[in-house]
Amino acid sequence: MNTELPPARRAMVMMRVGITMMLKDRARFVGTVAGVVFAVVLAAQQLGIMFGLLQKNTMFVDSAAADIWIAPPGTELFQPGQRVPASTIDLARTTPGVHLASPLVVGGGTIKKPDGGNEGITLIGTDTSTWLGGPWNMVAGAREAILQPDTMIFETADREKFGGLNLESIREVSGHLVHVGGFTWGLIPFGPSYAFAEIDAARDMLGAASNRVDYVLVTVEPGMQTEEVVSRLKARMPDLKIISGPDFHTAIVTNLLKNQLGMSFGLSTSFGLIIGLVIVALSMFSSVIDNLREFGTLKAIGCTNRDLTALVLAQSVAYAVVGSLVGLFLVTRMAAGIRSARLVVITPAWLTGLVPIVMLVLCLLAAVLALYRVRKLEPGMVFR
Amino acid sequence: MTLEPMTGDAPAVTVRSLTKIFGGGATAYTALAGVDMDVRAREFLMLVGPSGSGKTTLLSILGCVLSATAGSAVVLGRDVTTMKPDELPAFRLQKIGFIFQGHNLIAALKSRDNVALVQELRGVPRAQALKDADEMLVAVGLAGKEHSLPGDLSGGQKQRVAIARALVGAPPIVLADEPTAALDAHSGHAVIELLKALTQERGTTVICVTHDPRIFSFADRIVNIEDGLIRPDDGSHS
Ligand SMILES: Nc1ncnc2c1ncn2[C@@H]1O[C@H](COP(=O)(O)OP(=O)(O)OP(=O)(O)O)[C@@H](O)[C@H]1O
């Protein structure tokens, strides 16, 4: 009499049969993998675009080099149109633990094109004594250019849009003639691109009071805990929103996900996953139906339901692995192809790591229907 | 590693009052109406009868792929009608070789892998299982076809692979349902001749359902079944 085969080895035998069967049916294999690839590409692409859009809204906060933001009450996003009292700066500067406190002005401006039309800009007035909230990602010129009178830095991706901007071009911005002193790359939020001026020049262009302050950007003294300084500032300015840079980032992301982005990208991502699930499920189910006699034969010669489960699951794991690899390869290539100053597709490493796991779950779920059919199959059918 | 053939004169199969009713109520159909039958160890028995007489039904119950409605069917000392469902696959795997009307090979597997699979499931290490398979393929006259896929073989060759799969590891009983029906007369004759020779040398008990009078001469005994009953005038011949 033969010895009982250990379950793990027996499962290996069945998995080998499953993989062989899967590879033999090349058309179905390619079709099913394509389904997984579709799900990976669509889901990762949608999430990548969503992260890109989130980044558009957080990039100023991320790059402003401020440990702490002082903003008007109720601030949820970084955008123009909010004010804090001018006295805030002195209050902040005299708070123990504060290293620097700089005003920032943000407003909507217009740039007049040579042909007469107007385009919007998001005018940023930077305190050039600290450069907190100053231009970054410079691709031409230097940020110090705005120290020159009536000189601004614009977004390179909008040069055409603004009527063929070049270094030293002269344009009318909100009624003031300015020189183009440099260009940034990719500084385009949801609204018009950021354009930087020295803070007093910006106030001038905006027709604002000479003490207008929209935000105060704070850095803490070396060795100080940001949270500690935040609470001190809060104690002195209970009516203002005082938030650390990272918390502001998180608040913006949360706000956008809750309000709009989360819903629409959640839907399109789920759509990709559901389509993938359906394709894989139908393919695996039809594979069982097409090979019903073979599965019946396996049962008749002594395979158990557990054996056939191993066979089917090996196939679904293989679909997930191959589909994830091909899909991620395509996503990486596509993200590189799409990347522009207007839209950066961001696929963080954790997303790349998550894809195969999600696809594995998806493919295992997709196997349920096929497994149900296989388990229900009567071995007696082989004699019919 | 091989399975032990039945020894002594204990009957391989003892069927008593075996009844199978398909469905229920008004549409109930009695396929087996109380079959009594004995099959001796090492006997090559042919089961013949008109279409719909219950041959396949009887074979299916003996092969543990169909449950009985009433009666008993003792196969190799165990009443298969009372066995627990989760015992059946192992019993089939270890004790019974199946040959179907179609070859029922796994299309994706080479002939040797089709044959070796049974041995591997029985716990034979892969290398040995492949060796057993190759030997069996030589025995059925398919030397050189070990690496062929079923799709590349003729009908007769495929049925030979199926015979190799049924006989590898020498299970004590082989159940065959019209193994020649899908073959032309010449290959059919060759296949049954092979089955007879191989099972005889291994001491295997064979129950073979057939419609084909040309192969009756290979039987040790022929049992007639009609309307779900064994015909009483049944005699043995050899
Ligand atoms: N699952 C089933 N449900 C209902 N009736 C069935 C079922 N299986 C078989 N039958 C009926 O039982 C009877 C016996 O069938 P069986 O297949 O055993 O006949 P057979 O002798 O093998 O016939 P054939 O020579 O045509 O293969 C037939 O009338 C058939 O229609």
Ligand SMILES: [Mg+2]
């Ligand atoms: Mg039949």
